[in-house]
Amino acid sequence: MTQRNEIRVLLVEDELPTQQVLAEILTDEGYLVDVASHGLQALERVRVALPDVVLLDLNMPVMDGWGFRKALRQMEGGDRPQIILLTADYNSREKAERIGAR
Numbered sequence: 440m441t442q443r444n445e446i447r448v449l450l451v452e453d454e455l456p457t458q459q460v461l462a463e464i465l466t467d468e469g470y471l472v473d474v475a476s477h478g479l480q481a482l483e484r485v486r487v488a489l490p491d492v493v494l495l496d497l498n499m500p501v502m503d504g505w506g507f508r509k510a511l512r513q514m515e516g517g518d519r520p521q522i523i524l525l526t527a528d529y530n531s532r533e534k535a536e537r538i539g540a541r
Contacts, residue, residue, distance in 0.1 A: 447471045449490035451481040451507065452525065453499040461494065478502030482510055490520045497526040 448470045452458040458474055465472045473490065475481035479502040481493070493511075497504035508522060 445471060446492065447473070447488065447490040449473050449475065449481060449484055449493045449520070451475045451478065451493060451499070451504065452496045453477055454496075457496075476501075478504060478507030478510070481507050482514075485511065485514070485520075493520045493522045495522050495524055497524055 448465055450458060450461055450465065450472055452461065452474070453476050458476070462472050462474055473484050473488070475484050477499045481495075482502075484490075485493075495504045495507060502510070504524065504526075511519065511522075
């Protein structure tokens with residue numbers, strides 16, 4: 440499949456089966472996909488290559504999605520990727536809506 444305008448997606452998900460399925464779907468759709476298992480690892484990936492989009496699980500070990508989001512906003516530089524939050528937790532969903540997530 441052709442690349443979708445070289446759109447880089449960083450998938451941040453700690454559950455390996457979910458990570459594998461989402462990465463396969465995105466790759467099959469032509470996106471350039473990088474994966475991280477927690478927020479700290481995702482920050483390392485962002486420092487190496489800034490993605491266009493981050494698919495971000497909120498509930499993870501080491502550094503959760505909230506911590507990653509905060510650290511990303513504090514990084515130097517003007518460009519920031521779009522963040523799509525992923526969660527099955529209703530309380531996290533409410534918190535995301537309070538900060539303006541759609």
